[in-house]
């Protein structure tokens with residue numbers, strides 16, 4: 602159960618009453634689209650790679666991009682291959698290093714509104730971890746550029762470190778085991794309805810989906826409109 606308030610049922614204040622059966626210990630954050638603006642990944646995947654492809658094969662950029670996006674979509678974000686930049690560069694025979702592409706768009710790495718405040722505030726009371734689907738080179742680049750790296754006790758790239766996508770329950774089970782905590786002791790937050798809410802929630806992890814625009818009837822979710830709302834509920 603969520604401990605929404607320390608105010609007692611009759612409204613008495615300062616009682617310190619909390620209705621949590623199990624106290625939360627860990628807050629787990631998705632990274633892209635949750636703490637860091639998704640525009641960075643978008644630039645690398647949907648501008649950088651298509652630009653290289655257009656140059657290599659002498660195509661107009663828009664044509665190259667349409668083709669590349671079609672190739673991505675044919676795989677889908679539930680497949681680990683989606684996240685493996687080396688795979689795509691090799692598939693398209695592009696002679697550019699992943700690190701070079703990541704560096705090229707580093708100016709687009711930006712924290713989302715409230716990210717710093719939420720991390721600093723919650724970091725005073727909880728152990729913070731990153732649980733991202735992005736490959737480790739993306740995660741490290743983004744945490745390094747934003748100065749957030751030191752705020753997290755553990756940083757996990759589901760795809761690079763565990764060889765799986767966050768959509769698998771096995772990912773969260775392994776994360777819990779690595780952290781040595783129970784599902785009830787963890788809160789997870791992220792912007793993907795399935796990966797960041799439905800899957801962890803199904804395991805008993807209190808989960809928050811940022812922005813409920815794709816909410817579907819019959820699938821009630823704990824939804825928050827932005828990161829700052831976390832400070833209201835935790």
Ligand SMILES: [Mg+2]
Pocket residue numbers: 631632633634635791792793
């Ligand atoms: Mg995300």
